[in-house]
Amino acid sequence: VSITHDNTRVVATLPRGDRVEILLFGANALSWKTGNGKEQLFLSDKAILDGSKPVRGGIPLVFPLFGPAQESHPATAKLPQHGFARNVRWEYLGKTSSESFAIGKEASDASVKIDFGLSPTEIDDKFKSAWPYSFGLTYSITLSPDELSTSLQVANTGTEAFEFQTLFHTYFATSDIASTHVTGLESNGFINKVPSPKQTAAANEPIKFSGELDRVYTGAEKDIIINDNGKPSITIKRNELPDVVVWNPWADKSKGMSDFGPEDGWKKMVCVEAGSVEKFSRLEGGETWEGQQIIKAHL
Ligand code: BG6
Numbered sequence: 001v002s003i004t005h006d007n008t009r010v011v012a013t014l015p016r017g018d019r020v021e022i023l024l025f026g027a028n029a030l031s032w033k034t035g036n037g038k039e040q041l042f043l044s045d046k047a048i049l050d051g052s053k054p055v056r057g058g059i060p061l062v063f064p065l066f067g068p069a070q071e072s073h074p075a076t077a078k079l080p081q082h083g084f085a086r087n088v089r090w091e092y093l094g095k096t097s098s099e100s101f102a103i104g105k106e107a108s109d110a111s112v113k114i115d116f117g118l119s120p121t122e123i124d125d126k127f128k129s130a131w132p133y134s135f136g137l138t139y140s141i142t143l144s145p146d147e148l149s150t151s152l153q154v155a156n157t158g159t160e161a162f163e164f165q166t167l168f169h170t171y172f173a174t175s176d177i178a179s180t181h182v183t184g185l186e187s188n189g190f191i192n193k194v195p196s197p198k199q200t201a202a203a204n205e206p207i208k209f210s211g212e213l214d215r216v217y218t219g220a221e222k223d224i225i226i227n228d229n230g231k232p233s234i235t236i237k238r239n240e241l242p243d244v245v246v247w248n249p250w251a252d253k254s255k256g257m258s259d260f261g262p263e264d265g266w267k268k269m270v271c272v273e274a275g276s277v278e279k280f281s282r283l284e285g286g287e288t289w290e291g292q293q294i295i296k297a298h299l
Helices: 125-130 250-255
Strands: 002-005 009-013 019-023 028-033 091-098 111-118 135-144 147-156 162-168 171-173 180-183 190-192 198-200 213-217 224-228 231-239 243-248 269-283 288-297
Touching: 002 091, 009 111, 019 111, 019 135, 028 147, 147 162, 180 269, 224 269, 231 269, 269 288
Parallel strands: none
Antiparallel strands: 002 009, 009 019, 019 028, 091 111, 111 135, 135 147, 147 288, 162 269, 171 269, 180 224, 190 198, 190 213, 213 243, 224 231, 231 288, 243 269
16 A cells, blocks of 8 residues: 655555545545546546635535524534535544455455544634634545545534534546436435425435436435446445435536536536535534445446
8 A cells, every 4th residue: 555645635545556635625535546547536627726715526525514604503604615624724644554465365455544633723713713612523534445435533522512514525427417317315305405495305216417406315324326327336335424415516507616627527527425414413522423434436
């Protein structure tokens, strides 16, 4: 297993070629390639990577607020859309790799876990005053053959309880959105955010795309499968992440985003975002919470 890191990024590569690249700003995964060299994430070619705004693509981290601030939740009402975790530089904490040399096993079984941390000392004063709690976040990315796991541990290191929402805002690459469909959410109700948020009953059919789609599925228990051209391309398993946001901005909305490219890039992506966002989770002083997604690529 090889790890390289500099001031801005960490790159991990497995012996068989699987590779993940993470920007310290936002601890945003920018690229995940499976052993066959195929890129599994979508990154806008106009994404801004210098830390002046969140990254458009890869896996932005949403914490402690999902969506725009709401007056109805005063504790997060001063935060930017999707919170601050994607707007700050995280600390690289190191790696743990496992390489198996047992008889009959190849080094190709190797996997690596890389950890990133965030605490109030790393965040700007404006975020600290908007969200004045004592917290410690540990974000672990584990790269295994054809599999990527992302796990976020939230610790309340103070005495005062806080409430949070969180989500892995994963932009998956797909070959053509018109022949992409998502299964596993058929029996779940959802909040349809377009044109304005509306509670909607389960559709009892796979999700297909023919225009802007922005939905928050709640209480989802099954594994989610992204199908590309009639074949499963990605399976997402989740722990402690009951909600799934499915989003594609389509032509007009993506044209309005200055950091979105190429112009028809919306045809090549689908966001399937595992999270805990319908409600706020409450964490008492001294408690920790952990949520995880495991993404398997089908080749
Ligand atoms: C999705 C939301 O999770 O993120 C959408 O459901 C939103 O409503 C999208 O447009 C992108 O958000 P942002 O802040 O990265 O442009």
